Amino acid sequence: MNIIELSEPLHEIIFFLLEIGVILGSLGVVLFNNIVYSAFFLGLVFSCISLSYFALNAEFVAAAQILIYVGAVNVSIVSAVMLINKPNSSKMFPSWAIGDKITFLICSSLFLLLVSVISNTPWSNITLITESKALLEVDFTKNVQHIGYLLLTQFLLPFELLSIILLVALIGAIVIARRENFVKTNRKRELQIKKDFTVF
């Protein structure tokens, strides 16, 4: 069930605008010298991708993308950029070395290969097969409840392992990034704790 019932040309126009946003945003992430611009263009890419998830009938994943990617990952990246940014050049776009040009050739050839594979796949045959199969099954509308049901029955083990991964990542990131307290002896042979104040 579509969350937005739109006419077909409006659907196409919205998709076109979102694709333009993603294309320009990803170019901005890669090409800018100033890394703060790159971080904000990354936020633009995440938001455009989330809006296209809404148009692709994936409402829960769109909300999760906004919350997690824009709200947590992008904010962490921007805060890390603010802490370690040293602006050292006044040009907007960096000049390319010879390795950059070779990588550009390889990546563009990879892109052309992928596009040719996608355009040579008979998509209409596959949609015919899956739609004829879907007519035979029980038709209940897909919604967030079904995702929750699958997460707790069929995908229970990955779900629990994911929670363990998140716990370990949380503890590990705090342990790695906290500041060190140095313990040293001063002249009176006493142990003294010296705090490291160089970075926050």
Next chain:
Amino acid sequence: MLEHVPNLGAYLFCIGIFGLVTSRNMVRALMCLELIFNAVNINLITFSNSFDTQETKGEIFVIFIIAIAAAEAAIGLAIVLAIYRNKNSTRIDQFNLLKW
């Protein structure tokens, strides 16, 4: 219509690989890695929408990918901050202490 979104995913993937290989800043490499994850997610959601509308297995896989990418970004940024605290530079080609 169906072909445009995997094309967009392929474009994001190639731009992500290009940025990851040619970036001289560590945080930009992490940002391009997130672009690669999003390219894969777009493909999975498109195929789940077109071929698997009853059981949304593609969406569940995307949920797992989003969570793991967030955990990995957090740990990557913690490592970047620890390295910057010790060496006071963010150039990715100067961290060759583990090279033989």
